[in-house]
């Protein structure tokens with residue numbers, strides 16, 4: 480039995496993120512940084528892995544290798560305490576077997592019911608929240624009565640403007656929620672969904688900010704929840720850390736090649 484299990488055969492987390500593309504990784508950074516036990520379950524194939532050179536993601540004026548960016552985002556989530564498993568999610572359901580529509584879901588959620596998530600490798604996870612960030616994959620949500628799916632050639636999940644699906648505790652982030660097909664937009668939406676989740680959870684939360692010492696306290700204010708004040712020594716030490724980490728990331732070219740569209744590969748096979 481792992482320390483995540485408590486005798487019921489499930490591994491327990493507060494937040495389970497299905498899909499580890501840019502939206503899922505970004506959501507996990509925020510929930511983990513704010514103290515929620517978070518795990519990402521990812522089948523391993525972010526569509527961004529197909530990009531040849533990512534040139535419009537803010538912060539990289541000369542562009543960045545897309546596979547490196549994904550690696551850096553995962554490292555950031557793991558630094559915050561998030562766990563990551565490469566596995567395919569097959570089912571998300573309510574623990575009591577109910578379909579968990581929005582009315583029933585509220586009731587189950589209010590009693591701490593949450594969700595059970597099952598994976599192709601036999602894993603079973605229990606979590607209060609699920610963030611679905613699987614681009615256009617929705618089969619695993621079938622055991623739930625909802626969320627509402629929208630077919631626009633590809634399948635999307637209907638949400639409110641902040642990623643709530645109408646099924647209590649279930650959020651959709653990124654492309655799955657119909658956001659434009661750009662990495663920064665989907666990463667940003669993952670962050671927005673996570674902040675919404677923190678607010679819905681009634682976490683003491685203001686903003687996820689690191690501010691210079693005195694920024695709040697110098698005005699006689701408490702440091703708000705989610706924020707941190709740091710002094711000059713700590714700031715310099717963190718900057719050194721950051722520079723050294725970034726030098727390591729960019730020291731050599733990333734070993735992974737862009738992935739080709741599957742139909743191109745299949746076409747080559749039949750030739």
Ligand SMILES: Cc1cc2nc3c(=O)[nH]c(=O)nc-3n(C[C@H](O)[C@H](O)[C@H](O)COP(=O)(O)OP(=O)(O)OC[C@H]3O[C@@H](n4cnc5c(N)ncnc54)[C@H](O)[C@@H]3O)c2cc1C
Nearest residue numbers: 498500501502522523524525526527568653654660661662
């Ligand atoms: C060739 C190409 C080039 C691109 N270039 C750019 C560019 O230059 N700039 C730009 O802004 N955008 C670009 N994009 C678009 C960008 O990649 C996407 O908009 C972005 O990755 C979508 O993010 P997402 O997190 O919603 O989905 P994804 O990044 O696709 O992540 C979804 C994740 O869910 C996982 N998943 C699916 N089903 C399951 C399941 N059942 N269980 C577990 N995990 C599951 C997948 O394995 C995947 O890792 C490009 C896309 C392509 C195809």
